[in-house]
Amino acid sequence: MLLTHIGFEEDKKLAAMLDPDWGVDVIIGGHSHTKLEEPFKVNDIYIVQAGTGTDEIGRFDIMVDTDLNAIDTFTWQMVPIDDAHCPRDEEVENFIQRYRSATSQKYDRIITRLSCELTHPKRNQETSLGDLIADILRDSFGIDLMLMGSGAIRSYALGPVVHYADLVECLPYDDAVYMLKVTGTQLERMIRHILRDEAFQGEHTEFYQFSHGTHIVWSRNEQTFRTLTLDGEALYAERLYTVAVQKYHYNNLKPFLDITLEEVEKNGKIRVLSTSARDVVEEYLTVNQHLSREVEGRLVVED
Numbered sequence: 001m002l003l004t005h006i007g008f009e010e011d012k013k014l015a016a017m018l019d020p021d022w023g024v025d026v027i028i029g030g031h032s033h034t035k036l037e038e039p040f041k042v043n044d045i046y047i048v049q050a051g052t053g054t055d056e057i058g059r060f061d062i063m064v065d066t067d068l069n070a071i072d073t074f075t076w077q078m079v080p081i082d083d084a085h086c087p088r089d090e091e092v093e094n095f096i097q098r099y100r101s102a103t104s105q106k107y108d109r110i111i112t113r114l115s116c117e118l119t120h121p122k123r124n125q126e127t128s129l130g131d132l133i134a135d136i137l138r139d140s141f142g143i144d145l146m147l148m149g150s151g152a153i154r155s156y157a158l159g160p161v162v163h164y165a166d167l168v169e170c171l172p173y174d175d176a177v178y179m180l181k182v183t184g185t186q187l188e189r190m191i192r193h194i195l196r197d198e199a200f201q202g203e204h205t206e207f208y209q210f211s212h213g214t215h216i217v218w219s220r221n222e223q224t225f226r227t228l229t230l231d232g233e234a235l236y237a238e239r240l241y242t243v244a245v246q247k248y249h250y251n252n253l254k255p256f257l258d259i260t261l262e263e264v265e266k267n268g269k270i271r272v273l274s275t276s277a278r279d280v281v282e283e284y285l286t287v288n289q290h291l292s293r294e295v296e297g298r299l300v301v302e303d
Contacts, residue, residue, distance in 0.1 A: 001025065007032035007204045008040075008049055015042035025071050026060070032204040039076050048076060056080050107165035112285040114159035115292035123150035123207045124199050125301070129158050130209030131293040133171070136284045138211035141273045143179060143242040144230060145187075146211040147257075149249055153209070162285065171278045175246035181267040182243055184235035186259055188228060190243075191216065193258035195301070206249065206256040210298050217300045226302070240267055246277055 002024055004011055011029040018024050020043070027047045035051035039060075050058030056078045065072040079085050120129040127150075134148040155170035182190065195218045199205045210216070217227035228235060235241075245257075250270075254260050264270060274280050285291070 002027045004029045005031045008034035008036075008047070009203070011047045011049075012040070012042050015045040015047060018043060018045065020044070023069070026062070028058075028060075035078070036076075037078070039074070044070075046071065046074070050078060054081050107163065107168065109164050110161060111164055111167060111282060112162045112289055112291070114162060115290045117157050117159045118293055119157045120150075120153050121156060126295050126297070126299040127153075127209065128293045128295055129153060129155070129170075131212070131295070131298065132291060133281060134209045134211040135293070136281050137177065137244065137277065138213075140280050140284055141177070141179065141244055143244050143273075145214065145241060145243045147243060147245050147249070148209040148211070149246055150207040150209055152246060152248070164282070167278065167282055167285070171281060173246070173248065174276050174278045175248055176275045177244050177246055177273045177277050177280070178250040179242055179244045179271045179273050180250075180264045181240045182259065182264060183237065183267065184239050184241065185237045186263065186267075187241055187243065188225070188235055190257045190259055191228065192225075193256075195220075200301070206252075212298070214298045216298065217302065219302045221303055227300075244273060 002014075004014065004027060006014070006029070008029060009032070011027050015024075015027055024045055027045060029047060029049045032049070033052040034049040035056075036047070036049050036058075039046040039048045041047070048058055048060055050056055059075075059077050059079050061075045062071055063073045064070070118127075118129040118132055120127040130148060130150060130153055133153060134146045137148065138144075138146040152173050152175070153170060154172055155166070158166060158170050194206075194208055195216075196205070197220065199207055200220065213231040215227055215229045215232075216225065218224075219226055230241070249256050253264065
């Protein structure tokens, strides 16, 4: 059995490549939020996923043929997480309550009060919450551009009162932040890759929130930029721009941003700006109260 977090399409490719001698019978996948009513079979390997979050859990009952050391029969079902299927366990609840006072002291404290609720309804578009987080990181690090992974923002809304627990729920992946130097030509290629058609066709691709100063108008029909400026200027082909990404994206530069680590290293030393993106956001929010953002057209996608 393999546990993965690379997405359903990648799981299928992985299953097709696995050597039968490795003895993998089941891949339990995640990340792409795929809901499979029945296991998907590739190369005699069953792939299962249970959708999004904790609305449901997948139950896979397997009968093994011990002579062949392989799956003989199985049943797969999606079990809703509700009172009818998962009754409350008072003993467990009482156990949890013993620790509530300690956790509440840490997680219930108020970090900031925003001017209004900020939202992040979709990954593949500019959002007010995404704008704020990208801006905080750009301004804190003094860089040209923060590419904030849309999928790293896990809350649909934040504020106006923000407790520490809200921030942890919003930014659960407490990644380090890396600074790269890329040329204008490379940056244009990176943004073009972000905006490839797959990102708007329901396939699971990485997408980004752009920090202030960015103005992009992208024509999907013509596959071209109508506008691409940073701080009011067109990108200069040979100029080096400082761009920051979180560790997960740094570790996947080629598939996520269409640039290799070797290309980046030729432009200068890569720096770790912070070991905790969330700590930087928390500190900024604590010092700066009543912040607000509106979707301002940093990224406009035309059909």
